[in-house]
Amino acid sequence: MIEMYKEWYEARHEYAKEWKEKTGGKVLGYFCTYVPEEILYAAGVLPVRILGSHEPQNVSEPHIFAMFCPFCRDCLAQGLQGRYGYLDGIMIAQSCLHVRQAYTSWDLHIPTEFSYYLSMPHHVQSPHAAEFLRGEYKTFISKVENWTGKKITDDDLKRGIDIMNRSRTLMKSVYETRKKSDVPITGLDAMYMVVASQMIEKSEHARATEGVIKELAGRSTGKENATRLMLLGSENDDVEFIEMVESLNAVIVQDDHCTGTRYFWDVVESNGDPLTAIARRYVKRLPCPTKDWPDRRRMERILQFAKEWNVAGAIVIQQKFCDPHEIDIPAIRKALEAAGVKVLFLEFDVTVPVGQFRIRVEAFLEMLSEEDLF
Numbered sequence: 317m318i319e320m321y322k323e324w325y326e327a328r329h330e331y332a333k334e335w336k337e338k339t340g341g342k343v344l345g346y347f348c349t350y351v352p353e354e355i356l357y358a359a360g361v362l363p364v365r366i367l368g369s370h371e372p373q374n375v376s377e378p379h380i381f382a383m384f385c386p387f388c389r390d391c392l393a394q395g396l397q398g399r400y401g402y403l404d405g406i407m408i409a410q411s412c413l414h415v416r417q418a419y420t421s422w423d424l425h426i427p428t429e430f431s432y433y434l435s436m437p438h439h440v441q442s443p444h445a446a447e448f449l450r451g452e453y454k455t456f457i458s459k460v461e462n463w464t465g466k467k468i469t470d471d472d473l474k475r476g477i478d479i480m481n482r483s484r485t486l487m488k489s490v491y492e493t494r495k496k497s498d499v500p501i502t503g504l505d506a507m508y509m510v511v512a513s514q515m516i517e518k519s520e521h522a523r524a525t526e527g528v529i530k531e532l533a534g535r536s537t538g539k540e541n542a543t544r545l546m547l548l549g550s551e552n553d554d555v556e557f558i559e560m561v562e563s564l565n566a567v568i569v570q571d572d573h574c575t576g577t578r579y580f581w582d583v584v585e586s587n588g589d590p591l592t593a594i595a596r597r598y599v600k601r602l603p604c605p606t607k608d609w610p611d612r613r614r615m616e617r618i619l620q621f622a623k624e625w626n627v628a629g630a631i632v633i634q635q636k637f638c639d640p641h642e643i644d645i646p647a648i649r650k651a652l653e654a655a656g657v658k659v660l661f662l663e664f665d666v667t668v669p670v671g672q673f674r675i676r677v678e679a680f681l682e683m684l685s686e687e688d689l690f
Contacts, residue, residue, distance in 0.1 A: 317527040318501065321508035325553075328515040332364050333402045335517060342404040342429075342464060347391065347419050349514075349574045350409035350436045352453060354584065354594050357518065358468050358476035359460050365514035366391050366400060370554055370667055373397070379421040385635040386665045387551050388418040395426045405430030405463065409598075410438070412606050412640055430463045432456060440599045440607045449595040457591075473590035483518045484580040486525040491577065493532050494569045495625055498540040500532040503547070503568025504558045511553050511575050539567040543681050546570040546627045548618065548648060550635040550664065557668045561631070561677055570625040572618055578602050581617075605640035614644075615651050622657050629658045629684050631677070636665050658684060 324331060332343050344356060345366045356363045368390025375396045376389045394400055405428050408419040423431045435452050437445045457468050487510060493500050501509075509528070513521045543566045547558075553575045562568060571577055582601040584593050608614050622630065630652050634641045649659045660680040662673060 317524055317531055318505050318509075320524050321505060321512045324512040324516050324521075325508050328364070328512075329399060329402070331516060332362065335362055336402060336404075343402060344405040344407060344430070345400055345403045346406070347408040347415050348411040348436075349579045350411060350598055351407060351434065352409070352456075352594055352598060353518075354473060354476035354480050355453065355457060355460065355468065356476070357479045358472035359464050359466055361405075361460070361464065362517060363514075364400075364403070365511075366394065366406070367511070367514075367551075367553060369394060369399075370556075372667060376421075379425060380417050383637055384414040384417060385550070385638045387635045387638075388414040391415075392418040392421055395422045400426075403428055405432070407432040407434060409434040409436035411436070411604065412638075414638070430459075432459055436598070438607050439609075440603055441609070441611060441613075445599045446592065446595045449599060450592050453591055453595060470590050473594070474586065477584045477586045477590055477594065479518045479522075481583045481586065483513055483522050483525075484583050486522055486529065487513060487580045489529055490525065490532065491570070493529075497626075498536050498538075499542075499544075499567050499569055500535040500537060501528075502537055502539070502562055503545075503571070504555065504562060506568070506571075507553060507555075507558060507575065510579060514575075514579065537567065541565070542567040543684055544569045544626055544628050546572070546621060546625065546630045547576070547633065548572045548630055549633040549645070550638050550641045551575055552633055552664070554664065554668050556670055557664075557673065560670050560674055564674070564678060564681055566677075566681055570621045570627060572602070572614065572621065574604060577621070578604065605644040608644070612647060615647065618648065619651060619655055622652065622655060627657055629660065629680060631660050631662060631680075633662050633664050636663055 336343050341360055341362060343362045343364055345364050347366055353363045368387055373393040376393045380389055380392055406422055434456055437448055439445060461468055545566050545568050547568055552573050582597060584597040586593050602614060602617050632645055632648060652659050
């Protein structure tokens with residue numbers, strides 16, 4: 317069953333096309349995990365996260381600054397090259413300036429039926445944030461109803477909440493198994509699981525994950541003596557890099573990424589008004605750096621992960637030119653090292669220099685193993 321995640325990840329465009337042909341439903345591409353998928357599932361729309369391909373490209377330069385992060389430029393390039401031509405709509409929930417520009421350029425130059433900019437507050441720690449966001453959701457629902465021709469009821473919203481919460485809870489159960497000394501699932505397969513969930517119809521993904529959980533009960537990766545690492549920082553679905561790290565007698569057991577725990581860890585507390593419950597979830601979920609102020613809420617969760625998953629070292633990655641994560645990194649490094657977790661920092665571009673990174677990761681792992689001797 318675990319292999320299914322990789323198959324979905326690699327055939328994500330074909331999956332969406334087939335889903336659309338089979339159901340007659342609409343497919344919406346989204347740029348940020350603050351997009352409320354509960355509402356889209358309530359409307360019968362398939363949400364698909366827009367990701368890059370990690371391939372060099374030369375089509376985005378007329379539309380977006382070259383000094384914007386490689387991730388947002390790679391995402392825009394996928395649209396300009398027609399790889400997401402099956403999308404009926406696109407949207408963004410306000411995150412960072414760079415991803416917003418990718419959305420704006422896509423909206424201007426790649427026609428779709430539907431486009432929506434959701435004003436997700438940055439100051440999520442404000443006591444008014446959830447109330448504000450609920451009002452924005454009301455407007456968004458009205459637009460989605462006009463687009464799909466479907467009235468979205470409270471029962472529909474509750475169904476959307478149940479779909480998302482089931483998916484989140486199952487993936488969290490998989491991550492819990494990674495606390496074991498003999499990790500039953502690699503970091504690469506865990507990444508495939510989470511990213512596939514951002515592209516595949518959630519109920520189908522959940523059924524597969526239920527099977528995976530049963531499979532993991534008696535499964536071994538042979539990594540019992542491997543160095544336990546966690547990945548932190550900017551978006552990361554770079555397969556070649558993760559494969560390289562885990563080939564060096566290391567295993568990634570935990571992460572803090574929007575292609576990992578930050579996407580699914582927190583569920584909707586579904587009591588009372590469903591729209592208010594959804595808004596509270598997105599305000600209170602573990603934030604990305606653009607919203608982690610004035611108090612740094614992520615630090616406590618990161619340190620908890622490091623302790624409970626028995627992490628020896630952390631690899632902190634930053635997409636080149638990613639200002640929010642760059643500002644965040646010194647505080648994360650300081651907190652982790654104070655807790656006895658060594659840190660390796662790497663800066664990513666569209667393509668990863670695996671050879672150079674391999675040397676640096678090997679040196680980092682050697683340092684960790686030498687410290688274990690004393």
